[in-house]
Amino acid sequence: MSKIHDAVVELRRAPGVRGAAVLTNDGLMAASSLDDALGADVVAGLSSYLLMTANKSLGEGGMGTCTQLTVHATHGKAVLLDLTDSFLVVLFDQFADIAGAQKQVQDAASSIRRASRLA
C-alpha cells in the first residue's frame, strides 16, 4: 500500500498537479495526496460518480468501458484513469499541460498496477 501512496505522492510533484488519488470503483479512497483546498471525500464522491456514469452509459450502448476520461474546465483540469479494480484521479490547475504530464500519469498508473498485483 505504501508503494501506491509513494506513486501518488510522486505524481503530485509534477508541474500543475493539484492532487492525485487512487480510488476503488465504488469511491473509497485507497491513497491520496491532495491540495488543502480539495476535500478528499468530495474528490472521491465526484470522481466515482463521473466514472460510473460514463461507464454505465457506454455499457448500455455496447461500447465497453472507458480507460481514461479527461475534463478541461475553466478553472482546472482532471484526468481519471482506469486501473481495472480501481482508478487514478489526477487534478490539475487550469494552466497545466495535460499532454506534457501524460507520461508521468502513465508511469504512476503502471507503478500502482504493479503494486496492486503484489499486494
Next chain:
Amino acid sequence: MHLIQRMKIWKELRRLEQRAREQPSPSTFVDLGQVYINLDLHDKAERIAEDGLALFPKAPELRQLLDCARRGLRGKQAAELRAKLTRAPNAATYRELAQLQIELGDQAALHTTCQEWGLRFPDDPGCWLVLGQARLVGFYRDLAAREGQEAVRCLQRAVAMAPGDAQARRLLGEVLYRIGAVHGAMEHLQKLQELDPQDAELQALLAHVQGLADRGDDIDGLLEDVEAHGSLAHPSLAAVPKPQGDEAMARVRDGLAHVADLAGVRKATFIRGSKALVKGSIRDGRDPFLRVVRVVAKAAHRFAKRLDIGSANKTVVDGAFGHVCICVYGEALAAVQCDEGTDLTQVMAELQEIVAGALHAAEGSGT
C-alpha cells in the same frame, strides 16, 4: 416565549404542514413558510418554498418566500462570519462576508467590510475586486459617472495587484469597451486570452469588441459622456442582434460536415436542448453515441461545478471504441467519436469553432 405559546405555535405548524400535504396550493406553502420565518427557522422556510416550487414552479409568491428565506439565511451567515472575523480575521472570511453582503445588497456594510479587509490585508487584491464589482452594479444601473470612475479605479488596482486575476481583468475590459475605450479594453481581453486560450466565451467577446469603434482613452471623459447621454457607448455581447437562425445553423452544419471529414472521425453531432444535428455513421436518434455524449457532458458539468473548477468545456472519453470528444458552451454542445490515433487537438479546435459559432444562433432555430 413561554411554554403555552410555543405549544400553540407547534400545533399551528402541524396543522399547516398537514394542510400543505393534503391540500397543496401556493398559499398553504406560503403560510407554512411564513410561520417558520417568524420562528427564525429560515432553513425550514427555504425547504418549504422549494417543496412548493417543485409542485407550483411558476407561483410568484413561492419565489418571494424562497427569496425571503434565503435572505434570512444569508443574514445569519453574515452575522456568523462577522463574529468569526472578530475572533480571527483572515482574507478568505472577508471575501465570503463581502460576497454575502453583495447578495444582500447591503452597500454600507460592504464598504465597511472592504475597508477593514484592505487595512488588515493590504496585499490582498480581493477587497478591490469586490468593491469594483459592487460599484459596477451601481454604474450599470444608474449610469452615474462617479460610480463608474470608482469601479474602474478599484478594478485597475485589483489588476495591478494581481495581473493574473482573470475576473478583475474581464470586468475591467468589459466596462472599458462599453463606455467606448475599446483599445484599452482590448489590452485586457488579449491578456485574458493569454491566460486561457481555450475560453470560447472570451473568443466571442474579443470578436465582438474588435468590431467596435474606439472613442479614446480618457476614461473620466467617456464616463461623463455616458452620464450625459444616459446610455452606454456600445452594447454588451449578449445584447448584440443575433444572426438569423438559418444562417447560424448553416454555419454549424458546415462546421459539422468539416469535422466529420477529418481523418479518423466516425460520428459527429451538434446538440442544443432536445434537438441534434448529426453527421457520419449515426443510425438514428437512439444511437448510443448520442446518449453517451449527453450523459457524459452532464456528468462532467456537475463534476466540475461541484469540484469548484468552473464549467467543463471539453471532455474526452477514451476506450476500446476510440475517443469520444465533447466540447460544450452553455446550451450548445458539439461532439465526435473518432478512432485511436486521430489528431485530438485538431478535432477539439474544430468542435470549439462550431460551438463558438453557435453562440449567436437564435433560440429555437431549426436544430
